[in-house]
Amino acid sequence: MKIGNIEVGNLFLAPMAGVSDVGFRKVARKCGADLTYIEMINCNALRFSNPHTKKLLITEDDEKIKVVQIFGHDADAMANVCKSKELEKFDIIDINFGCPAPKIVKNGDGSALLEHLDKIAEICKKCTSATIKPITAKIRIGYKKDQNVAVMVAKICEQNGIKAITVHGRTREQMYSGTVDYETIKKVKQSVNIPVIGNGDVFDKDSYQKMLSTGVDGVMIGRAALGSPWIFDELKGNKLPNKFEIVKEHVDTLKKYYTDEELCITLRKHFLWYVKDIVDGNKYRLKLATTTSLEQSLEILKNVLI
Numbered sequence: 125m126k127i128g129n130i131e132v133g134n135l136f137l138a139p140m141a142g143v144s145d146v147g148f149r150k151v152a153r154k155c156g157a158d159l160t161y162i163e164m165i166n167c168n169a170l171r172f173s174n175p176h177t178k179k180l181l182i183t184e185d186d187e188k189i190k191v192v193q194i195f196g197h198d199a200d201a202m203a204n205v206c207k208s209k210e211l212e213k214f215d216i217i218d219i220n221f222g223c224p225a226p227k228i229v230k231n232g233d234g235s236a237l238l239e240h241l242d243k244i245a246e247i248c249k250k251c252t253s254a255t256i257k258p259i260t261a262k263i264r265i266g267y268k269k270d271q272n273v274a275v276m277v278a279k280i281c282e283q284n285g286i287k288a289i290t291v292h293g294r295t296r297e298q299m300y301s302g303t304v305d306y307e308t309i310k311k312v313k314q315s316v317n318i319p320v321i322g323n324g325d326v327f328d329k330d331s332y333q334k335m336l337s338t339g340v341d342g343v344m345i346g347r348a349a350l351g352s353p354w355i356f357d358e359l360k361g362n363k364l365p366n367k368f369e370i371v372k373e374h375v376d377t378l379k380k381y382y383t384d385e386e387l388c389i390t391l392r393k394h395f396l397w398y399v400k401d402i403v404d405g406n407k408y409r410l411k412l413a414t415t416t417s418l419e420q421s422l423e424i425l426k427n428v429l430i
């Protein structure tokens with residue numbers, strides 16, 4: 125599929141706040157992810173050069189197609205961010221119209237915009253006019269449970285220059301409950317001429333096939349990749365990598381950029397996810413949660429991950 129003029133594969137790692145760090149994205153690509161996104165970046169934080177935000181924007185050279193996601197609600201501020209120096213190195217900019225988190229929604233950002241379609245149009249128009257880079261959008265299918273605006277939003281995005289749209293097949297009100305609305309994803313695909321990426325509840329080959337059967341051009345995976353970046357190789361039918369080597373590469377990549385304290389905080393959650401499928405995982409989770417030594421953590425993981 126092509127996003128603007130950029131040729132991409134069709135299996136993506138989702139942007140995930142607190143997860144999609146430079147190391148995790150790197151190993152996901154190594155394990156078959158065709159495109160990886162930097163987690164949602166607050167346009168205001170970017171304007172004010174927040175140091176934490178700068179860390180989130182770190183990329184490595186092997187990240188051939190660099191994608192960053194932004195969120196906000198002020199179309200002019202977002203357009204300025206799209207052409208800012210901070211985002212110069214990125215090839216694609218994705219706009220978040222889907223985040224359901226209360227702290228985001230209460231500011232009128234993320235999925236709150238699904239109740240203000242005129243705002244979505246304005247944001248898309250101003251952002252796509254601000255740069256020649258492809259701008260994409262990620263949406264949920266609506267805000268309230270009975271308010272399905274997915275097709276309308278997709279058309280608005282397309283009419284205002286958006287080059288691809290990702291659809292998480294749930295409303296904001298659903299958060300993560302209930303099931304993904306495949307029918308709506310299929311309708312979105314049939315309603316627009318830009319690539320559509322299906323998202324939600326892809327955990328294995330069956331759910332992957334189910335998503336592909338909607339006719340989408342690509343599939344994006346979030347939670348199933350937590351602690352299992354090799355899910356991409358699994359779905360592609362590729363030989364699986366040595367899992368411990370993957371964890372080591374994740375750690376070694378982060379070591380280049382993070383302080384010891386940042387490493388400890390960031391890696392602890394990843395380590396717990398890495399043992400989620402292990403028999404007797406609780407025993408290892410407890411050990412991993414209580415040690416502060418990176419070496420000890422790696423020793424534990426070395427013995428359980430193959």
Ligand SMILES: Cc1cc2nc3c(=O)[nH]c(=O)nc-3n(C[C@H](O)[C@H](O)[C@H](O)COP(=O)(O)O)c2cc1C
Pocket residue numbers: 138139140141142143163164193220222223262292323324325326344345346347348
């Ligand atoms: C921990 C976490 C953080 C997330 N952060 C973001 C984010 O920064 N931007 C975004 O568009 N979606 C975010 N999401 C939503 C995912 O990208 C994805 O749309 C959602 O998890 C559904 O896909 P899944 O069923 O494959 O997990 C996040 C999800 C999780 C679990």
